[in-house]
Amino acid sequence: MTVAPESDTPEPESERRGLRLRGITKRFGSLVANDHIDLDIRPGEIHCLLGENGAGKSTLMNVLYGMLQPDEGEITIDGRPHTSRTPKEAMGAGIGMVHQHFMLVEVFSVAENLILGREQTTGGVLNMRQARATVRELSNRYRLAVDPDALIEDLPVGVQQRVEILKALANDATYLIFDEPTAVLTPQEIDELIAVMRSLRDEGKAIVFITHKLREVRAIADKITVIRRGKVVGTAQPSDSEAQLAELMVGRAVNLRVDKEPPSTSADPRLVLSGVSVANGAGALVVDGLDLEVSGGEIVCIAGVQGNGQTELVEALLGLIPISQGTVTLDGRSITRHTPKQSIADGLGYVPEDRKHDGFVGSFSVAENLVLNHFDEPPYAKGPALDLAAIRRNAEDRVAEFDIRTQSVDDPVTSLSGGNQQKVVLARELSRPLSALIASQPTRGVDVGAIEFLHRRLVTERDRGTAVVIVSTELDEVVALADRVAVMYRGRLVGTVPPSTSREVLGLMMAGVPTEEALAAASVTTSSEEDAALDKDAAEREVGT
Template identity: 50%
Template structure:
């Protein structure tokens, strides 16, 4: 890709960027949220048409007018947000748009055989007949990879592929990528995770604010240098904070039981308390009840039994609005599903929790001037990079969407701030910013509940760490008195002595 220029009105997303990919390499594309990485790849995949520049494949200049042309040229893209039909099978999703016909009938059986062969060839271990809604996020990603391989991709674009994966799934994905390049494929990897770049890539191209900063060999650089190239300044990876000074208990969970839609308990007699002026981190492998716990606290899921108390008042089973009005702020784990109305302007999204109250609403009439003023204040204070409060939320990068949500929730001054996967898919600069905001809340005497699958984040930000396993809190540790190995063993249901932990019906170990 030579001197690619992409404009959206007066905004220049890609300012004459050059990216050169060698056959058989993993080439990382690094930049802050909103730097233009995904835009550049959407140009390569034919979703956007550039205003300038040239694309060459195997030395030949090509014009990629849509994704079908990209597929015909051997270019496939695994999107950050999967493009799958949930009630279709794996095979039906893979052949969608490229259905094999036999006498005018779609031949799913033969396609399933080919999918099985591809799955075995690349060690993907995917069941061709499984429904998407029944398989894990990591397995869904493998389906997306198979979809590109089925279409004959030689160049694979991975857009933030590890954002939603567990540590084990990340390790498995890295092995899959290495296997792909060993088979002669070439990979462009968009990621914010510097250690992943060091572990898996051959070269790195850095983009900052729409401009190409340069390309370096991974073996000749380090995470500190890459972070500085990405954000234009030195980044502090260790969050500096003074010791916590917790006071009285503000939030309690007593013997909480929460079931899934099938009636199977996912939270089992869970007990937890948080004091004012402290950050309690919940560490655990995905699928151990974290989602159900958050949804129960915030009123998004029914509670089977138990109690949730804020400032001594029962909030168990209350509707989401009543929960937020009681004094809880919620940064949801899925910002698209539960955090934003993507087609609303970002300014309207910032007002979603307060639009019915003064000063925004007076006598049932919404004052849009006040919405705009309030939005501009939060946009400036939280460094939300946008063209203005009327820009649709979906047009913002993930990091800027997250900053807007955090601004909205923090400015309501809640007694308890729930931060669920607050830095998922974000760059090091945005992560640094968000960690500082959480610590600021703590230092104001507020309580913070942090749920994260990133062990270093839990260790770095928390004052206490509660380990969740099989729906119950099995231990609480102090970050300075533990290590990632001990935490990892607890998260897997083992003590540091190698003993297996069993959770009884009452939630006790």
């Protein structure tokens, strides 16, 4: 790490206070993940780092937390140079991090996780009484109710995140980094997290909130810094519109709305799931008796927090894993026991949630990946031989149709950006007539500009009469695309509702509350809010008189 030269004129003490990054640069080979980034993080402030996936936000915070070492730049805390070679050194300097993927030992209790790495002993025995007391004291102080003796594996995701926060607070962290913390939370849990972050800010903590979700940034930020392709490209105000923030992220105007006409559904459903159950490797049911019908010409979005059986459901529909019980029919034909190749031949399209693992072969060219599911059939094969000219013509047509940004169709697909990789996967699936399309997390890790295009193509496929099933944990995406929303919780279908359903109701259903109860609970809340608003108006009128 290089040290920046000191200025001849001393800065005011108020300007030196806080955590300051100057010229932070991090390279991975020829890739410059962080390019001379300057950032000021001050106590009593929620500072949002906004940027697309791959913009360099998490890399920058991993540098700050000691998980990575910068190639250039300087970090100071209250005007004094600071270097964290390990996370332990960062914690010692008052920096804590709540990771997107929790760093918890699932078979340990809350108290055991809290003292991990800084165990206190009495006579060579762990002092668990003190650990439990610490959990209770922090829980009460920050209103993060957690049972010290509960096992992590038994806790819901939202409570596990509270444990992550308590771990950071137990180290007396002044600077708290939240890396994409809402990815696995229901709307109600997100609201609770925002309240916690505001409370921490009001106590003088500095909060760094990393996200790509525009709605959340506007709800919580005191200050917004936008990072694009490893560089700080500007700052924004929470009062700025989502369209303005998106334009700053992408570098051009983006249409955030999904324009679509009402669905024109076929009379009979094309995809029918009856009592479908799927077991995991241990034999436990992860999908339990699920019934769902999807008509041609409609989009059904399956909403829910990640890990409630959605992944296993879509893999079973394609035939990647077996269906334990129940049946699946496509246009009246059973595909319950079909292999993936048979299901594809029957007209099922599939966009997997992990494109790098399941969606393409990284070392293959763009042209080869565009025919992966039917390379051995005409017009791409003549007997045992590939027709390379036909494969190339197909690739050139698909690249033009789907606006795939590549220098050549012969380039390996790994040379493309995440958005263009996803376009390759979708283009391959939509290059043939489909009865049904299943798209799991279709815009995960994709830039805002590519999301706009992908959404438009999914709606176009619906309008062709295809039955479209989209699995997404992004509630904004669900509401924008769905003609109907089916909510999954612990492998079961809680209910199916229209996309106009309030986020509060959807959030309750994502937490397992049955549809009717969720609607009733939301109605009570709305009535209470309206009564409070009326009381406030009446009081103001009385004061005015």
